[in-house]
Amino acid sequence: MPSLNSVILHAPMARRFPAPPDSPADLALVETHIFRVRATELPAGIPDDANPREANLNRQVYRKVKASLFGAEGSDGTGSFHLKHGGIVLVAEKVEKLDGDRYRLWFNPAVKQGVANGNHSYQLILAAQAEADIPEDQYVEIKVHVNVPHQIVPDLADGLNTSMQVREESLADLRNQFDWLKKVCESRPGGMEAISWHEGNDGLYDVREVLALLMALDPTRYPLEDPVGVENVYARVSSVFKLYLKEPGRVEKFAPIALEALELYEYIRFSAPRLWQGKFRLLKIADRPSNGSLFAFPFLLDETGKPERSDVRLTKAAAIPCFAAFRPMVNVDKDGHASWKYDFTEIKAMWDQYGDEVMKEVHDTVTRQHSGNTHYAGRSPMLYRATSKTLELADLRRQLARQ
Template identity: 25%
Template sequence: MKNEKKFKYVRQVKMDSPYPKDKLTVHHLWVDVNELPTGIPTEVNPRNINTKTKVYRKIVDGLTESDNSFFINNRGILIAAKSVSVNAIDKVLSLDLGDDSVQSKSLYGVLDGGHTYHAVLQNRKNVPEGTTQYIHLEIVTEISNIDDLAAARNTSVQVSDKAIAELAEKFGFVKESIKDENYANQVSYRENETDKRLDSVDFVRLMYAFNIFKFKDIESVSNTQPISAYSGKANVLKDYLENYDRKVDGKIEKNNDNPYLKIAPLLPKITELYDTIEKEMPTAYLESISNGKFGRTKGVDVKSTAKTKFSNEKIDYQISQGLIFPIISAFRALLVEKENTLEWVIDPIEVWNETRSKLVNNTIEMSRQLGNNPQSAGKSSTLWSQNFDAVNTAKLQIQLRKLQEKQN
């Protein structure tokens, strides 16, 4: 179901990106707090609402004062939207927030100002009679990297501290799975471990991308593809933490049905695959476009300091994750559960060798169709489905070939 909000505004200004090829737009509005619509998703905001803080109480106090200064004293609300349409005659704005899927909620909604949004909805009835309070809304469309924007705007409190600290205490089985890898001592589990080149969340995102329990279907619809592994770090982290524990008879206990317990042992092979994709994408690209120039692809940078993410091997190009995640996630098609354990039906490196030119061509062509935008490619459910189908088809062909060889 489409999630669309319509509301009146008092003033509205639209600003386009200063970069001619960038489709990003920003709408600034003054809105009567009584017109602020309910039901705007907040999942994309990495900060949990805490109504007991001084900051929250200060917001409420400012809202319920009679001096008409709330609109300028409060920072307002930053909203990511799929699209915006403005009826300038009636002064009504229509806000398209996608649909009710998990994917849409990880892309659209309140990016910053979640406490303000909550405080206004809960307390606008307490604005003194005869006083009208306004709020500043900043609505952004065509955001290339929603995580970076959310992190940059949420600066008054380190929004990920609590989640990262919690993750550090609930990462034991993942540490065990990667303890023999050469990067094991290069993973940071807390915010202040700045000397480590890898982040624990990197592994959560990869496990999310291979979660065949959450993403079982292969149909080309957004909520069957783990796109949040690329586009929504906060959403992925939330899923990991929610699966770690469960409430039984009012008590919190460890969840033995946690899907990540089964996915974690696959991380050594998944990280090997990730590095292999990084190393071999240039060659795979030339296999399908012999006269192509991989280094001119948007999202690919020639860097003398470039290295593979996990094994830290020198490579020629730094490649956007928007081009990598739609490829690597496709290899979850090779997983099967046997006796409560996940196994590879076929070694993913073997399947990569047979599908790499197709997967890379699919991905780069989709990026070009979407305006040479690797971020848009990374969020394209069509691309993720195409690549998944390619790996699934290759799996069946290899299985058939091996069966025929065995019979001969």
């Protein structure tokens, strides 16, 4: 067993409850300890690996919790915090009774343990300890479950976090369903930080968006002749993510081309305004930063190895149909493993050579079918069929020219 981490609680009030006598076999050893701890003595260092969300202390509800903790005006004074607050629920490896009212909580860093519910409140109390004197008569209730089978911790956390529904990607992250993609992104400087893996996590990309982009390149999922549903990569990312959850292994087989796929997507958004300029009627196909800053492209690096930046980029509604057009350039073998049809430098060069033809399809769809509304064009199945056919025909021309 790896070395365990621990914190010490000073709990004047403590109780231990064994598992109910009719518990199923895998839960028969689960014990629950309940402690009441002074808010001033709540220890730092409890991990939050069992929690599906990052702490967010800015929401109105947590400002009310803080007011209650300090006994601010309108919060009924002090001494009642443990009655009005739901407490903090932990999953731990074991609880060890020390001398007097002290208890040591042990956590295994190799599995998902720590705060399963109440992480916002835990972080709020720690922050409050540092900024002012919390009244001595304020207590917080700590509930600790030990001997919980590791595989059910995500379901436990899901059940506890019911005051605000936990988003599916947060639970999927807790269940390690993104580990393969994290391993891919770790090989690119800044790749991990570029993606928001769960609620409260900062990142330019939502992990669902990244997975949807990889799925958009799958010619077995979205055939060239009839790509039903590919428009949801832009229009309904949540529905595409549900497909991922049903078959995560199918998408994992796109890991060998994942980083290059994200680079291609950013290259399209970065370079399209240049390819478009002066060739087609001006449409609302370009984003510009609202605060005067530059857009960053974390998967598209310049010659110095730093992310490219620009004051303009192609909108998602136009970029995703262009990106999905590269499905003909992806081979999927009989086992589902993906690879590029050509060397990736040649794939990018195809965009330089034929990107204007692909964008013409976007232009025509926006102007002729959707009265200038790029958003509706991005939701059009016919556009995705047209862009992929355009690139497929361009590739055939290339091959004939080489013969």
